[in-house]
Amino acid sequence: MIGAIRMVQRNALVYRRAWRGSVFFSFLQPTLFLIAMGVGVGRLVNRGDASLPAGVDFLDFLAPGLLAAACMQTASFESSWPISGKMTWQRTYEAITATPMRIRDLVFGELAWMAVRLSTVAIAFTAIITLFGVPRSPLVILAVPAAVLTGLAFSAPIIAYAATRKRDHFNGLFRFIITPLFLFSGVFFPIARLPEPLQTVAWFTPLFHGVELVRGLTLNTLESPAWLIHAAYLVSLTVIGIGASLWAFRRRLHA
Amino acid sequence: MPSTAEPFIRARNLTKRFANFTAVDSVSFDVQPGEAFGFLGPNGAGKTSTMRMIGCASPVTEGELHVIGMNPRTEASRIKARLGVVPQQDNLDAEITVRENLLMYARYFDIPGPIARRRADELLEFVQLSERANAEVESLSGGMKRRLTIARALINEPEVILLDEPTTGLDPQARHVIWERLYRLKRRGATLLLTTHYMDEAEQLCDRLVVMDKAKIVAEGSPRQLIEQYSTREVLELRFSDEVRAQLDGRLSGLADRIEMLPDRTLLYTGDGERTLEQVHTRNIPLESALVRRSTLEDVFLRLTGRTLVE
Numbered sequence: 001m002i003g004a005i006r007m008v009q010r011n012a013l014v015y016r017r018a019w020r021g022s023v024f025f026s027f028l029q030p031t032l033f034l035i036a037m038g039v040g041v042g043r044l045v046n047r048g049d050a051s052l053p054a055g056v057d058f059l060d061f062l063a064p065g066l067l068a069a070a071c072m073q074t075a076s077f078e079s080s081w082p083i084s085g086k087m088t089w090q091r092t093y094e095a096i097t098a099t100p101m102r103i104r105d106l107v108f109g110e111l112a113w114m115a116v117r118l119s120t121v122a123i124a125f126t127a128i129i130t131l132f133g134v135p136r137s138p139l140v141i142l143a144v145p146a147a148v149l150t151g152l153a154f155s156a157p158i159i160a161y162a163a164t165r166k167r168d169h170f171n172g173l174f175r176f177i178i179t180p181l182f183l184f185s186g187v188f189f190p191i192a193r194l195p196e197p198l199q200t201v202a203w204f205t206p207l208f209h210g211v212e213l214v215r216g217l218t219l220n221t222l223e224s225p226a227w228l229i230h231a232a233y234l235v236s237l238t239v240i241g242i243g244a245s246l247w248a249f250r251r252r253l254h255a
Numbered sequence: 256m257p258s259t260a261e262p263f264i265r266a267r268n269l270t271k272r273f274a275n276f277t278a279v280d281s282v283s284f285d286v287q288p289g290e291a292f293g294f295l296g297p298n299g300a301g302k303t304s305t306m307r308m309i310g311c312a313s314p315v316t317e318g319e320l321h322v323i324g325m326n327p328r329t330e331a332s333r334i335k336a337r338l339g340v341v342p343q344q345d346n347l348d349a350e351i352t353v354r355e356n357l358l359m360y361a362r363y364f365d366i367p368g369p370i371a372r373r374r375a376d377e378l379l380e381f382v383q384l385s386e387r388a389n390a391e392v393e394s395l396s397g398g399m400k401r402r403l404t405i406a407r408a409l410i411n412e413p414e415v416i417l418l419d420e421p422t423t424g425l426d427p428q429a430r431h432v433i434w435e436r437l438y439r440l441k442r443r444g445a446t447l448l449l450t451t452h453y454m455d456e457a458e459q460l461c462d463r464l465v466v467m468d469k470a471k472i473v474a475e476g477s478p479r480q481l482i483e484q485y486s487t488r489e490v491l492e493l494r495f496s497d498e499v500r501a502q503l504d505g506r507l508s509g510l511a512d513r514i515e516m517l518p519d520r521t522l523l524y525t526g527d528g529e530r531t532l533e534q535v536h537t538r539n540i541p542l543e544s545a546l547v548r549r550s551t552l553e554d555v556f557l558r559l560t561g562r563t564l565v566e
């Protein structure tokens with residue numbers, strides 16, 4: 001495990017200089033969304049027949065969804081270009097594997113670092129939505145690890161994908177996966193409003209489960225088998241992603 | 256060299272295959288402690304593939320390999336703890352500073368902070384980069400990056416240092432700075448393994464070397480032994496005009512032990528270059544230029560493979 005910590009230290013050293021750029025993306029952007037949509041659009045929505053679950057306001061509905069989505073976006077971004085850069089043109093991993101550091105130290109180190117980054121995003125955003133009076137119970141504390149888990153469920157498979165790329169092929173990932181998920185996984189409206197076949201599709205996407213879990217913990221609406229399914233789905237995706245990352249790193253770095 | 260000592264590196268029928276392509280074909284060699292051992296060969300000969308297997312960066316396909324008495328397959332981390340690696344392509348961490356590169360690398364080796372800081376400063380001094388300690392890696396010249404990579408490879412006080420083409424792509428002055436530093440390491444008793452396709456580098460730095468070509472070792476020995484064994488003492492290099500060259504057939508025969516016709520020049524291998532040149536003059540063959548020089552590893556390579564080393 002000490003090896004993974006070394007990787008975290010290395011990334012923290014780099015981040016100490018580069019953190020400003022990521023603040024907008026991880027943190028200000030969801031906050032702006034929350035204000036514009038939650039407060040602005042929310043006023044219109046609440047006047048109509050929104051029939052949101054548990055009869056909550058639109059702002060309250062939206063805020064936890066944005067928390068999960070912010071973690072997805074930060075995780076996806078940080079797991080794509082930076083990982084493939086360290087694998088290919090910067091050759092950082094090659095340099096590190098010439099030391100006693102092992103490939104699993106790299107993979108677990110990157111994920112541990114991701115968990116650190118996601119925690120800062122989740123804690124800060126949870127603090128903001130608390131200022132807006134969104135949480136309905138102290139369970140909101142658990143929304144932080146739930147949001148981090150949502151991020152990791154994206155991070156692990158994307159790290160595996162990034163490690164196999166020769167050049168960066170991530171525009172497709174963002175255009176055709178991350179952005180549609182952001183829009184249609186229940187962040188802005190319940191997936192029950194989607195046409196029937198799309199509801200099923202949405203159910204199988206990871207962000208849906210992340211949003212449901214985080215929202216349930218924030219608004220205290222979780223029911224017992226449902227939250228287990230959401231969590232199990234996210235954990236499974238993370239575990240599969242870790243396995244795939246180990247395989248991809250090994251193939252790339254130990255050929 | 257102490258031939259009784261346990262070799263530091265021992266390879267027997269070492270083979271590396273990528274899918275169906277054989278990059279290293281059943282090579283065997285021993286490297287003794289304190290030796291500077293070279294792999295000389297043209298592009299694609301398999302030098303890097305061999306070095307990567309020794310550095311435990313690439314699994315051995317077949318054959319036997321022992322590095323400091325350990326097996327790369329089962330003890331990679333323990334071997335790596337005692338190696339220093341300078342890869343063919345620099346892979347410095349571009350996102351942190353010069354000094355941080357050394358400090359971070361020390362962490363990967365689990366070297367305690369105070370020791371790491373002391374060594375980092377000493378090594379920056381050693382490779383003459385103290386003034387650039389807080390610079391971004393990207394701001395360094397090619398030669399400085401190479402020196403930093405060498406310093407980084409020394410952070411764990413390695414017993415064996417692997418240098419894959421330490422000076423390729425550098426200007427002559429930068430190369431000499433690096434050679435001079437490698438000499439010092441050698442004098443301190445470090446075991447050096449280096450690959451190169453520069454024969455002067457091999458002659459300057461290597462106690463012993465193997466010549467590799469097309470995945471195989473084609474000769475082995477000290478630079479002097481190889482030259483004695485595969486070449487003559489001197490070489491007469493002649494250049495002819497195209498017309499003379501076209502009608503040369505047979506006119507040089509008997510003048511030298513061996514004659515090589517290269518596209519741009521003709522090489523006559525002989526014990527005494529000046530005498531051979533006189534004989535060429537007595538045969539009235541018009542020359543554009545003539546040069547007498549000592550044999551080098553380049554000639555050994557030409558003899559062994561029929562090709563020049565640097566295309």
Ligand SMILES: Nc1ncnc2c1ncn2[C@@H]1O[C@H](COP(=O)(O)OP(=O)(O)OP(=O)(O)O)[C@@H](O)[C@H]1O
Binds near residue numbers: 255273298299303
């Ligand atoms: N990962 C790989 N997959 C497939 N083929 C490879 C791989 N690495 C090297 N090769 C092939 O193996 C052969 C030997 O390569 P290697 O890099 O060991 O040569 P080299 O002697 O270091 O050459 P150079 O002087 O150009 O660095 C080359 O033909 C190369 O294309």
Ligand SMILES: [Mg+2]
Binds near residue numbers: 303343
């Ligand atoms: Mg090479």
